[in-house]
Amino acid sequence: MAGATQKKSDRARGVMVLRDAASGRILTQERALPKSSKELALSGPTLDELMTRPTALRSVLDGVGRAVRQAEDTRRPVKLTILVQPDRTAPTVDVEAAPLQGDELDQALAEARARGAARAAEILAGPDMLSADDFARLIGVTREAVRQKATRREALGLQGAKRGVRYPAWQVTRDGGLLPELPRLFAVLGDSPWAVYRFLVQPHPAFKGASPLETLRAGAAKLVLEAAEGVARGDFG
Secondary structure, eight states: OHHHHHHHHHHHHEEEEEEETTTOOBOSOOEEOOSSGGGOOOOSHHHHHHHTSHHHHHHHHHHHHHHHHHHHHHTSOEEEEEEEOTTOOSOEEEEEEOOOOHHHHHHHHHHHHHHHHHHHHHHHTSTTEEOHHHHHHHHTSOHHHHHHHHHTTSSOOEEOSSSOEEEEGGGBOTTSOBOTTHHHHHHHHOSOHHHHHHHHHSOOGGGTTOOHHHHHHTTOHHHHHHHHHHHHHTOOO
16 A cells, blocks of 8 residues: 555656657656656666666756656656657657646646635735725715626626625726726627736737726727737737
8 A cells, every 4th residue: 555655656746758759659658757866767678778878878867857856846747758869879858747637637726726716816805996885886876786787797896705796996987987898898708707807907919018908098999899809819919
């Protein structure tokens, strides 16, 4: 039982494999990545031959060390591929993140969700995030009217895990109304308040680093809507 646990722990760091650079053929089965280059334990005639060549040996040991450091720094398993050259000169060593599976994938997804929830809570705690009552007073309507505007996507309301729905004060225009482009942005970007929020506040390359919100305030609504359509299409840059 202890041996099986140790093997699982070793593979949590990642795996390593030898591959023929010319044909792509696998020369060894995947083995657990060692704790350090000193514990290198891949066996076989190909590796034995490499180990007799100082330059090739240094490449392999450097690659193992790099893979171990990456696994420790990122806390994610890695895959170390040693590409053996036909003339057995210094091999090419490739280190990449290994695909997550099973419990590792579940843990990674849980960590990502936790980070997202923490960031959302941080945003909603900002001074420009108003409760429904405060937002209703700001625009001169009832709390129920605020809820209806949010339902019709005329107002931007952001749902949090603990703070309830918060309404960014910056969606109120100088004349006390709401950004008239909001319904169109929802239609283009999808029915997600957080997606619309991120689009509005993040700098956009089309506006030379300014955000779409800043560009809206400058009177360039058409350009902002065109940028939103580009985001919806998956355009970059």
